[in-house]
Amino acid sequence: MAGRRCVLAMLLLLAAVGPVRSASVDSTLDLVTGNDFAPFTGEDLPEGGLLTDIVRRAFGEVGLRYEVRFLPWRRGYDGVLAGKFLGTFPYVRTPDRAMEMLFSDPLLEVRQLVYLSAHSGMDFREPGDFRGRTVCAPVGYALPPELAELAAAGALTRESPADLPACVRMVASGRVDAFVIDEFTGRSAVAKAGAGEEIRVAPLPYARAGQHLILSRSLPEAAAILSAFNAGLKKLKDGGAFEEILRRHLSAAP
Secondary structure, three states, X not given: OHHHHHHHHHHHHHHHHOOOOHHHOOOOOOEEEOOOEOOOEOOOOHHHOHHHHHHHHHHHHOOOOOOEEEOOHHHHHHHHHOOOOOEEEEEOOOHHHHHHEEEOOOOEEEEEEEEEEOOOOOOOOOHHHHOOOEEEOOOOOOOOHHHHXXXXXXXXXXXXXXXXXXXXXXXXXXXXXXEEEEHHHHHHHHHHHOOOOOEEEOXXXXXXXXXXXXXXXXXXXXXXXXXXXXXXXXXXXXOOHHHHHHHHHHHHOO
16 A cells, blocks of 8 residues: 555656656556557557557656557456556547546547448438437447437437448448548548548538547546646647657558
């Protein structure tokens, strides 16, 4: 218990005193993220993806270093809740997640777009347009809150395949009407599938959303770790390195 209190005190000081030796914080837990989320995360992407790079660099700004593992999204999220992993990313804030997790400052804010099947007569102007439709969101992905409410009320049907490429195929074939995801991941997934002729993007964005690092509320030092991380993220943004990371990763994206 004394050792845990010591670790917690050191974490609380990180934001104020700047970088320390990573060995001074003894953590055996890894971070976890998932694949098929280009350009943000993926084992096949340079540095593990844009947001993997940002998370590592932000922790590095305050002298901390954690390994990043790549697992199916649901397994990673559940592993954080079970205490098997320190945290996971990137996640959009939802009411259900906020009950279980603490959220970092936004890693990046992005537009969420509606990707529609060319075989569907659906148009999007507001969330009510999803009534009576079928929307795709892979296992481990959350629907926007308004659509989650419609699904819970039985007013729309949710299909949940194992991964995002499967959603792209389902929308391209007309099996489902749409999926909602950020503009960068959506563009990359559609291009990778060669489905540009079968999928159209609604002119009106669905919303803007922040992408976050999240830690379980049950982890005693979660707040202190996030405080240190947020300080490192701010340093990364204030120092200009953040913009360089964005340019490097986004210039290589489809």
